[in-house]
Amino acid sequence: MKQVKRAIGKTLAGVFLIYVVIVCLGPLIWVFFQAFKTNKEILTSAFALPKSFRLDGFQVALQTAPILLYFRNSVVISMANTVITVVAVSMAAYMTARFSFRGKQFFTLLLSSSLLIPVSSLLMPIYLLLTKMGMIDTMRGLILIYAALGLPTSLFILQSTFQGIPRELEEAAYIDGAGVFYTFFAIILPIAKPGVATAATLHFITSWNEFMFALVMTKSASVRTLPLALNYFTSQFSFNYTAMFAAIVLSILPSILVFICLQEQITASMVSGSIKG
């Protein structure tokens, strides 16, 4: 009986794992195969295997849009604004989570206010502001915008993370003579790594995918980001899906390769500090 139960359990676990693999890898494999199919094959039989592994799509993709340049820009902009946001917001979140001071509520509301304003209504004032600051069509401008837009979400995530850490740890540090900065950077922040990783991941993905600000605030290829590149392959009356899928493969391949090479470090940083004791 026990053996039957174990076999059923193993089968169910196997089915579940296969399901997870299909959900995770299915779309990637599908996109990969589309890059080798003609437009006709893609539209007529979306789930069939390609008839031949032709590389024309990749060639056209690289000729049509500056994908590699846009990819590099996306990496630089997303990394930079994620670092800025996480460093700045973690300090602000710590203060609002742990300390009482005058105007704390107003301060928190102020930092969260951009959540309440529709992005489309921010476009024009931000455009004017960046123009006056001489930051239009620069990476610095986009980094600043994304850092500001991601601020409220990161603030809420980090605030709740810090609130979940026992105060006794800080009290022990203070008794041992540690200052606020030392306590924050050496004790609290390492424990809050899971929250920091969550905030950083969410923020990175949001700025990586952002389209409208990248379109409006930039005009040079040297500062534009990846979401704009994918628009080169479809317009109302013309499309090249082969090249578009090839462009998607080219743009996700480096991330996958980096993850495969560094998966140990990435996983370790995500989970470290999640278990106390």
Next chain:
Amino acid sequence: MKKRTLAVIVAALGSAMLAGCGQGSSSGESAQSTAQGAESVAGQAEEQGAETKAGEESAEVIQIDYPTFMCGTASVAGWFQERCQAFNEQYAGKYEIVVEEIPNTQDYVDKMKVLYSSDSLPDVVNTGGYNIIDMMQDKLVDLTPYVDEEWRSTMSDIGIAVNSRDGKLYGIPSTRQLVGYFYNKDLFAQAGIEAPAETWDEFFQQCEALKQAGIVPMSMDTADSGWCTSLFLGAMTASNEAGEEFMNTLQPRDYHVPEFIDAAAKIQRLFKEYTTPDSIGGDYAAAANNFQNELTAMIANGPWMVQNFYDTTKCEEGFYEKVGTAMYPEGTMYNAAQTGWHVAAKTPEKIEAAVEMIKFMTSEESQKLYLEVTGNICDRNLTSDKVYPLVNEVIENAAVSTYNINDYQSLWYANVVDEVSVQYPLLAQGEMTPEEFAAALTAAAEKNEE
């Protein structure tokens, strides 16, 4: 070991970020060289750098800022790239077009709206037919004083009319919209049909004949304002003079028009009986693919589609030989001028340069090339023996059409155009009546200020 690896990664990412943020243009230069021609034109301008305004003046090269949708897979991309290069070579040392690529007309218009609101419109604007004159008239240059008689004589009267407000010319016309429908001659023959229908009753008889022969008659769509479907809707509406007048009305507010309701009923019938299941929710690409792969017998679209019939990654080889062109029943054609090239430059020097650029882009040489390369019809009355024969057929159809109308995307309020996509599936599935369809569009139109 782990720490060392992490340190190397952090250092590499840090230096990449610093290099990226700090780059004025030098690092961009090499990367830009991989991008295509027009991009490199923009790149050349960037190399000089925005900050080198003084240098620009000393070289006396006036830069013309021109964001364009003519890039990527757009049928006009090749034409513009060649013309842009030719202009920059011809006016080397005097003018230079600085290109910003915006590969989608809707994104293009969205960006122009933001730039208009912040008084930062570029020197030259061309939306590809989307009417911005009424919205941005106060920021567009009146081109009347810059257009002499000789230049004016090359433009069609209707082109001038569409680009003028209160007797002032705010745009130089360059294209015309001639749209009928394409049909598959082989599939028609299989159903015993000899020629395209002349009345809507005959059209539905042909649909039934095709259906009986096991052929799906129509390529239709509902997404992105259901372009192919809406073309038929407009043509059905314009089957008499009152309908024609409605279909030429700018921004209509009331769709409770008998001709329009009758057309909506016909569209509902087409959805229910004579199209593919993927038409509901489907977009233009799916509709085009169905026609190009002989899964349907008819599709409404303009002559720019003809070049796809020769593309063997989209159709079988020789497919173009099976395609015929037709005007809609009752002799209706989309035959309208479009808004063209606008100038929004602010200084006299820049305006002069912008006008020179537009003159070049609408010259006989440029327009002829436009017709030959893209299959789009020019505002100038031009013909060429290098044009795809099917394009010439469309031009010939338009010359003898009885009712001439403009397309809904150019005339209707933008939110009504969007509303069409929301309402088509309901109409198609019989969840709303044609009257309710008209009421929904009217309600959307009334949300706009008069």
